[in-house]
Amino acid sequence: xxxxxxxxxxxxxxGAFTALAGVSLTIGQKQFFTLLGPSGCGKTTLLxxxxxxxxxxxxxxxxxxxxxxxxxxxxxxxxTVFQHYALFPHMTVAQNVAFGLKMQGMAPGPRLKRAGExxxxxxxxGFADRLPSQLSGGQQQRVALARxxxxxxxxxxxxxxxxxxxxxLRQAMRVELKQLQEETGITFVFVTHxxxxxxxxxxxxxxxxxxxxxxxxxxxxxxEAPVNRFVAGFIGETNxxxxxxASFAGGMARVVLPGGHQLTCPGAQTAPTGTPHVxxxxxxxxxxxxxxxxxxxSVERLIYLGxxxxxxxxxxxxxxxxxxxQNSARATPPGAGSTIGxxxxxxxxxxxxx
Amino acid sequence: MAGHAASGAAGTGYRGLTGPLLLPAxxxxxxxxxxPVLLMTLYSFLTKEFRGGVDWTFSxxxxxRFLLSRGLFGDxxxxxxxxxxxxxxxxxxxxxxATLICLIVGFPTAWFIATRxxxxxxxxxxxxxxxxWVNLLIRTVSLRFLxxxxxxxxxxxxxxxxxxxxxxxxxxxxxxxxxxxxSYLPFMVLPIYAAxxxxxxxxxxxxxxxxxxxxxxxxxxxxxxVRPGIIAGCILVFVPSLGAFLAPDLLGGAKTYMIGSLxxxxxxxxxxxxxxxxxxxxxLMTLVLIVLMVYARARxxxxxx
Numbered sequence: 001x002x003x004x005x006x007x008x009x010x011x012x013x014x015g016a017f018t019a020l021a022g023v024s025l026t027i028g029q030k031q032f033f034t035l036l037g038p039s040g041c042g043k044t045t046l047l048x049x050x051x052x053x054x055x056x057x058x059x060x061x062x063x064x065x066x067x068x069x070x071x072x073x074x075x076x077x078x079x080t081v082f083q084h085y086a087l088f089p090h091m092t093v094a095q096n097v098a099f100g101l102k103m104q105g106m107a108p109g110p111r112l113k114r115a116g117e118x119x120x121x122x123x124x125x126g127f128a129d130r131l132p133s134q135l136s137g138g139q140q141q142r143v144a145l146a147r148x149x150x151x152x153x154x155x156x157x158x159x160x161x162x163x164x165x166x167x168x169l170r171q172a173m174r175v176e177l178k179q180l181q182e183e184t185g186i187t188f189v190f191v192t193h194x195x196x197x198x199x200x201x202x203x204x205x206x207x208x209x210x211x212x213x214x215x216x217x218x219x220x221x222x223x224e225a226p227v228n229r230f231v232a233g234f235i236g237e238t239n240x241x242x243x244x245x246a247s248f249a250g251g252m253a254r255v256v257l258p259g260g261h262q263l264t265c266p267g268a269q270t271a272p273t274g275t276p277h278v279x280x281x282x283x284x285x286x287x288x289x290x291x292x293x294x295x296x297x298s299v300e301r302l303i304y305l306g307x308x309x310x311x312x313x314x315x316x317x318x319x320x321x322x323x324x325x326q327n328s329a330r331a332t333p334p335g336a337g338s339t340i341g342x343x344x345x346x347x348x349x350x351x352x353x354x
Numbered sequence: 355m356a357g358h359a360a361s362g363a364a365g366t367g368y369r370g371l372t373g374p375l376l377l378p379a380x381x382x383x384x385x386x387x388x389x390p391v392l393l394m395t396l397y398s399f400l401t402k403e404f405r406g407g408v409d410w411t412f413s414x415x416x417x418x419r420f421l422l423s424r425g426l427f428g429d430x431x432x433x434x435x436x437x438x439x440x441x442x443x444x445x446x447x448x449x450x451x452a453t454l455i456c457l458i459v460g461f462p463t464a465w466f467i468a469t470r471x472x473x474x475x476x477x478x479x480x481x482x483x484x485x486x487w488v489n490l491l492i493r494t495v496s497l498r499f500l501x502x503x504x505x506x507x508x509x510x511x512x513x514x515x516x517x518x519x520x521x522x523x524x525x526x527x528x529x530x531x532x533x534x535x536x537s538y539l540p541f542m543v544l545p546i547y548a549a550x551x552x553x554x555x556x557x558x559x560x561x562x563x564x565x566x567x568x569x570x571x572x573x574x575x576x577x578x579x580v581r582p583g584i585i586a587g588c589i590l591v592f593v594p595s596l597g598a599f600l601a602p603d604l605l606g607g608a609k610t611y612m613i614g615s616l617x618x619x620x621x622x623x624x625x626x627x628x629x630x631x632x633x634x635x636x637x638l639m640t641l642v643l644i645v646l647m648v649y650a651r652a653r654x655x656x657x658x659x
Contacts, residue, residue: 051559051563052562052563053559053562073559073562073563074564075565080559080563082556082559082560084554084556086554086559086560088560088575089557090578090579099566099574100564100565103564103565103566103570148563148564151565
């Protein structure tokens with residue numbers, strides 16, 4: 001693989017607190033790579049390590065094969081879009097965008113021309129002479145983008161750039177960001193805690209928690225083939241059912257569901273540790289007459305969601321289960337307290353590693 | 355009342371004081387600000403009374419004395435009088451130098467305090483202000499005792515064998531500079547501290563991220579952004595230094611004679627000249643005002659741009 005960034009066993013400690021506990025990952029050429037995780041998982045710290053704002057406690061970071069761990073931020077060919085933009089308040093929009101080029105020694109003429117092109121790219125052509133304080137949040141965000149892209153960095157780092165925008169703007173910016181990344185062909189490393197953002201924009205996602213990478217894969221792999229309980233639970237909604245493993249070989253397992261029914265399902269490459277669980281997405285299960293499915297459950301509550309009905313049910317052993325049925329005139333929803341059968345789509349259940 | 359509140363724009367009803375409530379503010383401004391300035395200006399145009407005080411007849415003699423020389427007996431054609439202009443120039447130079455030294459020392463100090471953890475900042479600021487519990491006069495006199503030829507500083511230098519004979523500091527420019535620096539340093543530190551504390555350090559990270567070295571970041575980002583604090587500090591040090599008379603009087607000599615001392619002398623005993631003292635004050639104040647206005651206009655233009 002054409003790797004641009006290689007993070008090798010990076011450890012970062014702040015006093016007694018370990019923010020990164022040995023992270024390794026590689027980021028490929030022209031990828032939209034997302035670091036996803038809850039706050040405090042170390043994703044921003046990792047980004048700051050790549051940018052050079054934090055020294056590594058252990059490990060190293062390679063940029064196009066070159067060890068950059070000891071380089072000051074101003075010597076790394078990477079640029080950052082900061083969470084709160086960090087635009088220079090005393091400079092005009094054009095001066096902000098041209099700053100990196102000026103520092104690289106580009107003459108005033110060419111750098112202002114390039115700044116103009118970058119502003120055009122982010123649809124802010126008419127705003128070159130404004131001060132950042134005269135722009136809205138979304139416009140400031142675009143200026144920050146243009147400023148970071150202007151010097152054509154090898155890698156663009158984005159630290160939750162959309163989190164300060166309102167929902168509508170955030171959704172529009174997602175599409176724009178993705179487009180910008182494809183147009184410029186620059187590798188993006190994007191930090192977010194928003195799984196929807198991660199799923200819609202990324203080529204690859206690294207899910208992090210407690211300073212560790214829990215899974216790396218495409219959005220589809222992360223969603224449909226989570227390898228552990230953390231990833232299964234963090235991305236989207238899921239049902240975690242305790243199972244007994246009857247046999248396990250080559251990533252395929254024969255498991256016994258609560259209620260005794262057996263199921264063949266794909267799983268992680270390693271045998272599960274602790275109590276084995278399978279993850280099943282609510283939309284991959286269907287309601288069938290009692291006794292004819294893989295599970296029997298009693299309905300506790302129905303929740304109206306507009307397009308869908310959410311069915312909250314409970315298995316005989318007390319495990320909670322939720323599934324969805326389409327809100328359609330053809331399907332009669334089960335009454336609360338009634339017993340239903342649940343059929344699991346083939347391949348929908350995943351045996352998790354922990 | 356209700357009608358009045360409703361007629362104002364949103365919010366002003368809670369901000370504005372009306373009627374008799376404004377009286378203290380107006381009294382304060384009138385009695386302590388406008389009246390003294392008017393009196394001083396008035397006195398500068400009166401005739402000098404022989405034993406101090408004034409004679410209530412209009413005269414331009416005070417300004418004439420400041421600007422023009424008519425020879426020893428006042429019968430020669432008038433030429434420009436350099437005595438007082440020289441004193442002014444020396445004062446401006448001294449105050450400027452004191453401001454520069456305060457800036458060079460005060461900026462890193464303010465930066466240091468503003469970058470400490472939140473709970474220790476208060477302690478540092480407190481320590482900066484502690485000397486202010488002692489009156490300026492007492493502090494300046496103490497400085498005189500410390501610096502004199504047989505004072506503790508020279509005792510120490512000679513006692514440790516660093517020097518054979520006492521270092522002459524008192525009655526020199528150096529002593530005046532020390533006095534001004536010591537008197538006004540906090541006025542430099544505090545406004546810069548306030549500006550640096552508000553400074554968003556992500557801006558420095560952004561500059562470093564965009565290939566700026568540490569010095570370039572300081573010059574291109576930090577200094578322009580905290581500039582209002584620096585300018586406020588410079589004004590707060592320069593203006594009182596310009597009119598200072600304690601430090602030049604007590605620590606300096608004839609060669610360090612400054613405007614403050616000149617004015618002070620005009621109001622002391624029967625040798626004084628009240629209209630002249632008032633005129634020098636008016637000229638000093640006008641000068642300061644011009645400097646501030648030039649700055650305010652330059653700043654206004656910068657903000658429009």
